[in-house]
Amino acid sequence: MVIEKYILAVVTTNPKKVPVASAVFNCDSKEEMEHIAANLEAILDGIAHGLSDELYVIVKH
Amino acid sequence: MNEYTYPIIFGVIVGTLGRIYMLRTDYRQYPTYLHGKIIHIALGFIAAGLGTVAIPSIMEEEFTAVTFLTLAASQFREVRNMERNTLAQLDGYELVPRGSTYIEGIAVAFESRNYLVIFTSFVSTFTYIVFNIYVAIVIALIALIISRKLMAGGKLKDIVDVEYVEPRFDGAGLYVDNIYIMNIGLPKRQEEVLKYGMGFILKPKNFNSRSTIANLGQRQAILHDVSTALGVYRDSGTPALVPLAKRDLDDGRVGVFVLPQEKNIEMALDIIGNVPTLENAIRMPTERNVNEKGEQ
Structure with a gap:
């Protein structure tokens, strides 16, 4: 089976909201969250999707 | 001789x-x-x-x-x-x-x-x-x-009306007119998209062309032609900067989002109008004779 979309990492400032069993990056501020998400996007060749103000997921398409 | x-x-x-x-x-x-x-x-x-x-x-x-x-x-x-x-x-x-x-x-x-x-x-x-x-x-x-x-062969301008629309963000969602294109989270990326992005609405002229432009191959052809002619603001490893075409399910309009190197609206409209309608994408549902219904 070929997986077409996959959540590679979760970047958040609110650890309560993240899914289980995924790479999670807890951040202290929104700026830090955006910075980490931008770096992960470049590293992982994925897209940083914003689910809410405090939660980004990096998804491989 | x-x-x-x-x-x-x-x-x-x-x-x-x-x-x-x-x-x-x-x-x-x-x-x-x-x-x-x-x-x-x-x-x-x-x-x-x-x-x-x-x-x-x-x-x-x-x-x-x-x-x-x-x-x-x-x-x-x-x-x-x-x-x-x-x-x-x-x-x-x-x-x-x-x-x-x-x-x-x-x-x-x-x-x-x-x-x-x-x-x-x-x-x-x-x-x-x-x-x-x-x-x-x-x-x-x-x-x-x-x-x-x-x-x-046919051209796209024969079957659709093309109109330029500035793309916009609603939260993290990117929209062309009211058509949802994709979710882009990072504010920096959003700025890039708004700076370089162009949106177009293709309005089908009749029921046949509605099915034709819904074809994924036809939509990809549009994106390819525009990107070839106007350049593309993209590189490998930047999947967020991808030209996309999405469909409005209600009325069959297609929202085209592209990231050209050169933001020339007149030229882009001209190029989209001149994209060939692909033979394999053409559908003619109205050619079906309604009288034959149920006889197959």
């Missing part, structure tokens, strides 16, 4: 010129390099030869000789395979791929052009032998014009 020498030379020259003439029209679809051109001119020459010698062989009552035309058919089917394989392999390295539907359309065009060459050479030689060279020249020109017309 015999009575057929000049007609044959004439037919071959007309056919080969016809192939060169038709090769010019597909620059945008397929920027042929020198070697690619030589291949097609050489095959055009062979096609012209086959079309031409069919006439003398009929005149000499060598009817079985005409069966070599079937050889031509299999030969030119091979041309289609060749074009399809080449383009499909190259497609993996395009920043904005053509898509299989577009490739198939180009491959079919290459095959059929050879048949048009056979047809042109055939009628030219025939009229040369039956009448004279002057009639043959006129007929050859008419055949070339017919070939040109047959190859032209």
